[in-house]
Amino acid sequence: MKKTAVVAGAVIGAAILLVVADYFAYFGTTRTEQLDLITMNFITVDEETGAPVTGVHARCFQSNNNNACSERSGGDPGTVSVSIPVMKIVTKSFIFVQNTTLRETADSKLKIMFVHADYANPVETFLVSELPEQSTRPLTVTMPKLLANKY
Numbered sequence: 001m002k003k004t005a006v007v008a009g010a011v012i013g014a015a016i017l018l019v020v021a022d023y024f025a026y027f028g029t030t031r032t033e034q035l036d037l038i039t040m041n042f043i044t045v046d047e048e049t050g051a052p053v054t055g056v057h058a059r060c061f062q063s064n065n066n067n068a069c070s071e072r073s074g075g076d077p078g079t080v081s082v083s084i085p086v087m088k089i090v091t092k093s094f095i096f097v098q099n100t101t102l103r104e105t106a107d108s109k110l111k112i113m114f115v116h117a118d119y120a121n122p123v124e125t126f127l128v129s130e131l132p133e134q135s136t137r138p139l140t141v142t143m144p145k146l147l148a149n150k151y
Contacts, residue, residue: 025093032090033103037083038131041138042124044078044114046145052078053143057115060084063107079138082112084131102129119143 021027044053054077060069072081087103105128113123122141126134 019095022093022095025096025098027093029091029093029098032092034088034090036086036088038086038135039072039081039083040112040131040135041075042080042082042112042114043138043140044080044116044143045140046119047142048145052076053116053119054078055116056080056119056143058082059113059115061111061113062105062109065107068110069112080114080141084110086128086131102132104129114141114143116143118146120146 042058044056045051046053056078058069058071058080060067060082062068069082069084072083075081089101089103090097091099108128110126110128110131111123112126113121115121120143122143124139124141
């Protein structure tokens with residue numbers, strides 16, 4: 001009976017030691033690239049009244065990439081959602097993810113144009129490296145009226 005308890009204790013202790021050693025990456029790490037989508041939500045409001053603007057579409061640009069995102073359907077009226085594909089570099093040990101970073105792109109700036117027939121098309125610029133922090137909350141985009149519609 002005592003032998004089995006000692007053997008079980010040794011096995012459990014060894015397993016705990018292996019997990020702790022892997023947590024601190026004593027056995028090394030591997031780096032892989034994974035495709036991921038970052039979803040950003042924008043609330044479009046009229047510049048003069050502050051009312052939500054429906055029917056707005058988004059178009060994303062980078063140098064040498066005129067289609068850098070895709071618009072997602074659904075959501076609340078006056079909200080535009082876009083999905084931006086990014087490559088993540090994941091560094092992990094056998095069990096644990098040690099680090100996740102975005103792979104650098106040729107152009108670090110992403111420009112998003114908000115298109116509506118009755119409004120000027122404002123353009124917002126974001127750094128690709130800051131997209132994960134920006135995607136945590138909806139961002140407000142002010143839509144100015146077209147000058148031709150004012151007269």
